[in-house]
Amino acid sequence: MLGFTALLGVGGLASEAEAKPTGPMRFCEAYPESPDCSGRLTTCETCHTSTDPAQWNAYGGALLGALGGRDFDEGIASAMLELEDLDADGDGETNLDEILVGTNPGNAESIWQPVPEVEGANPFYDLGTYDPRVALQRVMVLYCGHSASYEQRQDFAALPAEDQRDALHETLSMCLDGEYWRTLALRELADVRITPSYAVGADSDVNLSLGDGAYQQRLVLADYDWDYRLWRYIMTDDRDIRQLLTAKYHVVDDGAGGLMPVEGILDSPYETVAGGQPLPPEHRAGMITTQWFLMVNTMFSALPRTTAAQAYRSYLGMNISASEGILPVAGEPLDIDAKGVAAPACASCHSTLDPLAYAFSYYNGIGNETNLTGDYDPMRPVTAMPAWEAEQPTSMILGQPIDSVAAWGRVASESLYFRQAMGRMFFEHALGGPAGPAELDDLAQVVETIPADGHSANRIIHRIIDTEAFGAP
Amino acid sequence: MTNRTIHAWLGLSLLSCLGLPGCRDDQPEPEPAALAASTRNHLVWKRYHAFAQDLSRALELPTEELCTELGEFDCINDVHLAGLGGHEPLHQGLLEPLAEPLATTPLVTERVVLSACTARVERDRTDPVVFTALELDQPAPAEDSEAFTDTVQDLYRRLLGRDPIDAEYTLLGQLLVDDEGEPVTFGEFAQLACFSIATTTEFSFI
Numbered sequence: 287m288l289g290f291t292a293l294l295g296v297g298g299l300a301s302e303a304e305a306k307p308t309g310p311m312r313f314c315e316a317y318p319e320s321p322d323c324s325g326r327l328t329t330c331e332t333c334h335t336s337t338d339p340a341q342w343n344a345y346g347g348a349l350l351g352a353l354g355g356r357d358f359d360e361g362i363a364s365a366m367l368e369l370e371d372l373d374a375d376g377d378g379e380t381n382l383d384e385i386l387v388g389t390n391p392g393n394a395e396s397i398w399q400p401v402p403e404v405e406g407a408n409p410f411y412d413l414g415t416y417d418p419r420v421a422l423q424r425v426m427v428l429y430c431g432h433s434a435s436y437e438q439r440q441d442f443a444a445l446p447a448e449d450q451r452d453a454l455h456e457t458l459s460m461c462l463d464g465e466y467w468r469t470l471a472l473r474e475l476a477d478v479r480i481t482p483s484y485a486v487g488a489d490s491d492v493n494l495s496l497g498d499g500a501y502q503q504r505l506v507l508a509d510y511d512w513d514y515r516l517w518r519y520i521m522t523d524d525r526d527i528r529q530l531l532t533a534k535y536h537v538v539d540d541g542a543g544g545l546m547p548v549e550g551i552l553d554s555p556y557e558t559v560a561g562g563q564p565l566p567p568e569h570r571a572g573m574i575t576t577q578w579f580l581m582v583n584t585m586f587s588a589l590p591r592t593t594a595a596q597a598y599r600s601y602l603g604m605n606i607s608a609s610e611g612i613l614p615v616a617g618e619p620l621d622i623d624a625k626g627v628a629a630p631a632c633a634s635c636h637s638t639l640d641p642l643a644y645a646f647s648y649y650n651g652i653g654n655e656t657n658l659t660g661d662y663d664p665m666r667p668v669t670a671m672p673a674w675e676a677e678q679p680t681s682m683i684l685g686q687p688i689d690s691v692a693a694w695g696r697v698a699s700e701s702l703y704f705r706q707a708m709g710r711m712f713f714e715h716a717l718g719g720p721a722g723p724a725e726l727d728d729l730a731q732v733v734e735t736i737p738a739d740g741h742s743a744n745r746i747i748h749r750i751i752d753t754e755a756f757g758a759p
Numbered sequence: 760m761t762n763r764t765i766h767a768w769l770g771l772s773l774l775s776c777l778g779l780p781g782c783r784d785d786q787p788e789p790e791p792a793a794l795a796a797s798t799r800n801h802l803v804w805k806r807y808h809a810f811a812q813d814l815s816r817a818l819e820l821p822t823e824e825l826c827t828e829l830g831e832f833d834c835i836n837d838v839h840l841a842g843l844g845g846h847e848p849l850h851q852g853l854l855e856p857l858a859e860p861l862a863t864t865p866l867v868t869e870r871v872v873l874s875a876c877t878a879r880v881e882r883d884r885t886d887p888v889v890f891t892a893l894e895l896d897q898p899a900p901a902e903d904s905e906a907f908t909d910t911v912q913d914l915y916r917r918l919l920g921r922d923p924i925d926a927e928y929t930l931l932g933q934l935l936v937d938d939e940g941e942p943v944t945f946g947e948f949a950q951l952a953c954f955s956i957a958t959t960t961e962f963s964f965i
Contacts (some may be wrong), residue, residue, distance in 0.1 A: 318787035427965050432812035436916040477848040484849040718803035
């Protein structure tokens with residue numbers, strides 16, 4: 287009945303109400319213990335079936351009714367409290383129970399019941415509990431790139447039960463030190479963060495014709511292999527993954543099949559437009575200031591919103607275009623580049639995004655001259671945005687003012703969001719998809735132990751393979 | 760593919776869903792219906808790289824010889840990459856793999872497996888490596904023969920890393936004759952047995 291009432295309410299209010307990007311933030315303030323606030327990410331789907339145009343699910347509609355016209359940010363907490371003992375979507379679970387277990391209180395199809403007890407016997411697998419034999423096969427496929435052989439499985443099964451866990455971790459260590467994981471698998475995990483493109487990368491076969499065709503130059507705007515090497519280096523050998531956002535070095539092949547860090551400014555090895563690493567170390571911040579990252583995301587933008595959004599999405603796990611991670615800054619957006627982002631429909635997201643982007647304004651995207659791509663230019667904001675000097679915008683990330691991209695990287699890398707994003711990336715890779723309600727405690731535990739484990743990617747994976755989510759058939 | 764082959768394959772898929780590692784001679788063998796089933800709906804897709812590696816290792820074929828389209832284009836790393844769970848950012852702009860198998864995934868899985876099994880049989884005609892129990896152009900062995908048992912057991916160990924159970928021997932025994940009940944050659948049996956085992960759920964998911 288509540289759902290019906292809520293829908294009526296939504297119908298009456300839809301024309302004058304909007305989706306609220308601050309909703310996820312308010313939700314997690316009220317329910318920090320919800321799995322959506324400790325391991326997964328709170329999304330608009332908690333309340334909405336669509337954000338543009340705004341449409342509400344049963345829970346969102348009920349909240350809208352409970353708000354009764356009050357200011358959203360002031361009234362939402364008490365509105366959620368009022369609805370806790372009700373069942374907005376009519377699936378038999380109260381809103382509060384659904385929030386605490388991690389299902390959607392506004393979607394009757396989002397429901398979770400505890401995993402049923404196994405009935406009967408299975409002499410081959412330890413159903414419902416951790417089975418090291420299952421974990422072995424998953425470790426081999428996911429981290430070594432192939433299945434365990436018949437002989438390997440026989441040897442493993444013959445071990446005393448108390449030795450199988452140790453053997454499993456030894457196998458994992460061997461895999462994480464192997465070629466498949468260190469090259470192909472890690473590279474594939476990085477693709478969505480680096481977003482490489484053959485046409486303008488180091489292997490490009492596109493030629494620029496210069497000087498009336500008298501001179502041809504390959505169109506290499508930057509070299510993404512620097513990015514892949516840095517990613518792979520930091521993600522291996524128990525290095526600190528916070529360096530993804532703080533490293534001042536670059537990484538080259540050591541000539542013996544390994545990788546090694548190098549310091550300083552690195553010239554392009556190609557006779558091309560670009561391709562080296564022109565940035566002085568003091569302006570570096572790991573993966574988010576490589577020449578490729580700045581080139582492919584900033585391009586010709588005065589205010590590099592895409593660059594900041596990609597960094598936010600890739601390393602903090604929050605996609606602003608999906609209204610994730612909205613943490614509005616008072617007085618923003620300034621609309622510093624006169625793009626009209628202060629309009630109400632834009633301002634709700636740009637009040638977070640624009641302050642994230644100001645610090646990136648000092649970095650060239652695609653340079654107008656050779657070797658300027660990805661370089662640092664203290665005059666670039668003033669030159670590119672006439673209002674900059676008068677407004678003196680302050681960059682902000684996660685509620686903290688910062689004065690540089692290096693600081694952006696430091697604050698981000700120390701945040702829970704970063705640990706959640708990295709833990710979630712490896713967890714989802716291991717499970718083949720997002721964690722379900724039965725697996726959220728395991729995910730939260732993995733995220734929680736990252737600092738104690740020295741922020742090591744290898745240690746995250748060792749933790750994951752010990753979880754029931756990974757090893758229980 | 761004959762109807763009999765399809766039925767045998769479906770039967771094997773069902774058995775492998777239940778997860779029945781066992782041994783014909785030395786393990787107790789409960790009735791499949793009596794076995795407890797997993798209550799967790801959670802299998803991980805074995806994607807293109809491990810899929811290719813496992814086929815390559817099991818059949819002792821280089822990965823580039825498992826399957827090509829038009830004799831030129833690599834089925835796994837090129838033509839059917841997305842359907843087999845891979846992605847290609849540089850040329851295709853596909854930055855992430857698909858979350859779940861596509862409608863075409865079973866088709867391309869069968870395409871690759873059939874090609875690989877056929878390639879192995881053809882190579883074994885002149886240089887036997889996997890199918891060594893009999894000459895491949897001879898009639899297939901009897902179901903109670905050592906050649907049949909050894910061939911099936913070897914395929915299970917190579918492809919699934921375990922020994923078959925009695926029900927699986929029985930199912931594969933159906934491949935020893937064609938739709939009219941006439942005996943097939945050992946080569947035909949070898950190809951279909953290989954295909955049947957390598958297209959099970961157990962081979963494609965972990």
